[in-house]
Amino acid sequence: MTYQLKYKPFGEQSVLIEWPQIISKEILKDVLSFKAKLEAEKRIHDVNHAYNSLLVSFNDFTNGLESKINELEAIYNTAHIVNKYAFKRWRIPVCYDTHFGIDLHELALTNNLSVDEVIRRHSTISYTVYFIGFLPGFLYLGGLDKTLYTPRKASPRLKIEKGAVAIGGGQTGIYPSESPGGWNIIGNSPINFFDIKAQTPCFANAGDEIQFYQVSKEIHSNIKTLVEAGVYQIESEVIND
Known part of the structure; x- marks a missing residue:
């Protein structure tokens, strides 16, 4: 087309x-x-x-x-003749505990949903990576459930924790490094989304998909330890589109 x-x-x-x-x-x-x-x-x-x-x-x-x-x-x-695509779907662990998800309760209330339902709806969708920008490794994702659309914070925070999983307007994303930000924080992922020392600093490419899955604080901590040791492998599969 x-x-x-x-x-x-x-x-x-x-x-x-x-x-x-x-x-x-x-x-x-x-x-x-x-x-x-x-x-x-x-x-x-x-x-x-x-x-x-x-x-x-x-x-x-x-x-x-x-x-x-x-x-x-x-x-x-x-x-437009080029019509064969082979992308990857990446499975990304997220801890939605309120220790990390500091805006989770407020976001659920705003959208007339329970916290569990917010988590379920956020983690059952495969999001498309459209491009990478704003910060190195910041993935612009499409596909957020419309019932989770939530306006950005009126006053942005001066510091958002690395790995923060957030919703801003009709988008969801992960802060790859500590930075200011105005999105609503609902969880945290322990993996690195940008590693300047790696052969490929950002593992994902435009056209790939991101699938979040829920983990406990304990598993989040365990994965973070493996990531810091350089031995954690992100789960992925090839998808043809």
């Missing part, structure tokens, strides 16, 4: 390409397909993607915007 794309100038040597402004797995696959094609082009310096857009930077922009848009359109018309 192809889409009617919008092409806009962005800075001196870049073009912003926009898809329909919705969060969709089909659009993501089209974005990634186009991105892969562009990354093989020597005339293109860099390509970055978001939920429904690509930012394309050229090595040489002397022929002007219209020429570059024509080039991009020609490439896009072949990009």
Whole structure:
């Protein structure tokens, strides 16, 4: 499937390409397909993607915007032929104990749900990784149950613990490092989402899926010990889409 794309100038040597402004797995696959094609082009310096857009930077922009848009359109018309995908589904342990989930009770009350029901609904969905940003290793996930949509905090906290699992608006995510933040904290994962010393600092890629599963405080502590020792292996399986 192809889409009617919008092409806009962005800075001196870049073009912003926009898809329909919705969060969709089909659009993501089209974005990634186009991105892969562009990354093989020597005339293109860099390509970055978001939920429904690509930012394309050229090595040489002397022929002007219209020429570059024509080039991009020609490439896009072949990009959609790539239709075989092999992604991974990662199983991520989360402790939803209120020791970690400091906003869990308030979030449950806001949404007229029990705490157990919030946990059940949050941990029974496979979330799609759309892109990685904000912080190194911060996964932008799509697929949150609409009954869990919760506005961000009116006053962001100055410090959110590493591994905090949170909900902000219609999104859920994990803080990969200690940082300020305004999302609602419902739990904590003991694994590393970004390790600068690793060959692949962030294990997940756009198009992968994240499946949370509940663990106790004791198991959370045990996994954290294994992670710190460098011997913990995240469970995963290949999924074809």
